[in-house]
Amino acid sequence: MMSKLRFPLSLPVLTLTASLTALPLQADTLRIAIMGEPASLDPHKISGTWENDVVGDLFEGLITEAADGERIPGVAESWEISEDGTVYTFQLRQDARWSDGEPVTAEDFVFAFRRILTPATAADYAYLLYPVQNAEAIYTGEAEPETLGIEALDDHTLQITLERSTPYFLDQLSHYTAYPVPRHVVEEHGDRWSRPGSMVSNGPFKLQRWQSQTRIEAIRNEHFHDADNVALDQVIYFPIEERNTALNRFRAGEIDVAREFPTQQYRWLRDNLPDATHTAPFLGIYYYVLNSREGHPTADPRVRKALSLAVRREVITEQILGTGEEPAYSFVPPGVSHYEPAMVPFVDMSQEERLERARELMSEAGYGPDNPLQLRLRYNTSEDHRQVAIAIGAMWEPLGVEVDLFNSEIAVHYADLRQGDFDVGRAGWIGDYNDAQNFLSLLESGVANNYGAYSNEEFDALMREAAETQDLDRRGEIMAEAERLALEDSATLPIFYYVSRNLVNPALQGWENNIEDIHRSRWVSFEE
């Protein structure tokens, strides 16, 4: 009998002896905890910030990011922009090479741009390239990929033609949707080209190994044009969803950079690991969507305004979160280039005045102690979202608002927002690129991510006008005017501007906080 029981026991013994050897750690190895498992390493098939962390080290676009996030030339050495701002001509570096030694040519960019827009690729982020001529028509299947406004004039000269002048287009070219892909490899391996073994990239590092859900290893790419200035030999990315685990592993010295840490631990970290704890303003807004659809109490601008007035943003940023978030009184975060955000009209009122005004508005709208307003507030499951929702619910109590909190996992949450099945819903937006349009377009009529279905013709007209305007500062003023309209209307309820939260080994040099929270490993080195 006992011998029969031994059968299942003997198995692990065998597997253990087979795996006793650990991997030797190279001296200059950077170990980064990224916030999730990448969906893919094909730049055309990703959409998360954690994927950007990895893919951005493997590839380089025409334009790339410096340590402080500034845009600097990447594969492109120089460029010319036509008078009307619609034709860009890039000179590519002669020494740009793929990690297999093949040269990076203009043809690789043409191939990549066409590929990401081909409907069959089903790239979920392709719409970022819509400024390029014919891109939208191609993506919706109305035109052939060959008609895209991109052309290789010769091996090292690339011309891109836009639908219309797009002031932020150069910035966008550093985004992973605009990375080149190696035509010779993709054509050989098809969709599986981005796996270890077959993947070839043109960035400072190249993929060596990918063990799903546990680690991705990249080593330096000797063919990279600036390889001499890359200090690290190896980068290992650990996908860790649990922020507390990332913190513990950082404390134990198992990782050098954690791309996020739990807000709840901030005080402790600030006291105990001040040199390692980095927080910095981040290009993102945390807001509540107010449902403007017919039949919801929040369709009444007075109710929306009252709700916004009653939220004590300072309490949320200081007491609830306390990680250095700034209270938000505008929809576009500060620090966006060529843009001075508008502010909500009540920004200078005291809390008492705000509450007084909110009460008046509520009774004008027909709500009061006899007729309390019932609201359904949806948020997606997360400790931070929960705490903010509870606090805001309590802040609305003095207005006689009764809040029903609903939390659900992320897929259900956003599906419900889309279907308009809510009164108030949590949302957040991280800028895809450093431009106000990327935020304000969320409030244009009929736009996909306009969850509250806010619609204001005047706002739409201003946004159209801004899109036609060449002068960047003038354009910014027009958009600020649009934002002012939306804020007066309380189209949404901005709560706070995000901060980026990183834990960084103090021995690392060259790691700089920046507003987009983009950190490429090529700039980083360990102290000698």
Add this chain to the structure above:
Amino acid sequence: MTTEHTATHPGAGDLPAGESLGRDAWRRLKQNRAAMVSLVLLILIAIACVVGPWLTPWGLNEVNWNAFRAPPSLADGHLAGTDANGRDLLTRTLYGGQISLSVALVATLVSLVIGVLYGAIAGYLGGRVDNLMMRFVDIMYSLPFMFLVILLMVVFGRNILLIYAAIGAVEWLDMSRIVRGQTLALKRREFVEAARALGVRSRTIVMRHLIPNTLGPVVVYVTLTVPKVILLESFLSFLGLGVQEPMTSWGVLISEGVDMMQGAPWMLLVPSTFLAVTLLCLNFLGDGLRDALDPRTR
């Protein structure tokens, strides 16, 4: 080796009415000190959870804007401190106890009734019926339970009773397995065969002879099921499928507290203590009950 216990088995027919069986068990239970202490503690916790929230100076969802993550203090009435939202932790723990205890009780009861009956019938009838019934259990086991619950929650809204039902409907599987295993072993024993030979109806054999004899492992299993249910409930809440704010449960409070382990240890300690004491008591009580109910020690 199996010829010794023929005639004198208590199930074989000489037992008086059920009432005295209960009284007999109670007498045995009273002799077990650990079990009695546990029973008293459990009753105290249950009373505290029901009555306590009225006695604390703070409400379930009442925010003290001056005390976020405040440590326990007598001065402002937060005997167990406050949570990250400035709400009184003791009040919330007591309310949470109401949810956790009722979820555990109802779900365990559901699993107990279904599991014992199902397992005993399958084991007793044996053969093709047994096979069919156990295949059904296999199917239930292989179901993506989480989807079933998600689905239920969406179709019927966020009704706590549904969590009870869903958890109970899953937990009976283990129970039925164990009872079936016991029954399979028991039914070949002579006292059952004797009863059958005497023409006792199957229903009576199952209810009077088989089930009482499986009670030992079953009671033990019940005391194992209660903590499992409490944890399962917290797991569901964690995924956003359990109790919704402002309601809470011990599992939810503990999972909140784990994140605050270093900054605000009371947020972990207070609900964990309630949970741990409850579970330990349930276990000791379970042992006591097992001893008291075991017909063979009589």
Add this chain to the structure above:
Amino acid sequence: MLLYVFKRLLQAIPTLLIVITLSFFLMHLAPGGPFDGERQLPAEIEANLRAAYHLDQPVWRQYLIYLGNLLQGDFGPSFRYKDFTVTELIAQGFPVSLELGLWAIALAIALGLPLGIVAALHRNSSVDYLVMGTALAGVAIPNFVIAPILALVFGVLLAWLPVGGWNDGHWRNMVLPVVALSIQQVAYIARMTRASMIEVLGTHYIRTARAKGLSEREVIWRHALRPALLPVVSYLGPAIAGIITGSVVIEQIFGIPGIGRYFVQAALNRDYTLVMGTVVFYGILIVLLNLIVDVLYSALDPQIRYDD
């Protein structure tokens, strides 16, 4: 016996078919879809994606397509992890979960059985209380509390062992997760063993064996242990299946790339193919484990025969 095993395996086919069918339709009824994320995709892009994964077809057509692929051993591509097929993901995740789970079960048995037997032999003494009290602490504290505490104490503060990661199954990375995973099982097994041991010791044939003058050791090893293990064995089937798939919390906290983590991630992401893949795989696993348990059962208890 062989015939019995063969028959059971044949019966597994309809079982699995029901599992597949039920979970497939349940899953497609669940709210939210694989493309519902933080950012809504433009309608035409979502249409492209849906077409690429056949989601634009009626559900019954999708079901038939899926079933057809499954028959050819093709679990399909993962909706979310686009560089891997579901088969590859399971092939990567399962050995990890299996290794972790078997070690945990082994540790739980190695500790739980003797503890339970000792407690039963010294029933109601201080030894009993001490042993069971310690074991019970394992059920009294949720493992999502124990795991971070273990990581904090042994990983961060004492720095004896790694806090997380798998490191290709290096033993140092396995210690904490295995312990965290087995603590609860130790308690379960110790209690089941103690309970059934006490029960067996109370039976007449043990009394008779003692009356015959057999030594205590002989009574326990030759007569009591075997029947006492029955409930424990019947518990092991579901326990192993549960430990392998249900170690989500542990896998999450220690960052271990096991199958349990995939399942929950996939369910939350509505990664239909990966969920189906893990469910089907899980189904097969359970059928096999149950079969093994039943075979073990009959080996332990000669009174049960599978001739009918």
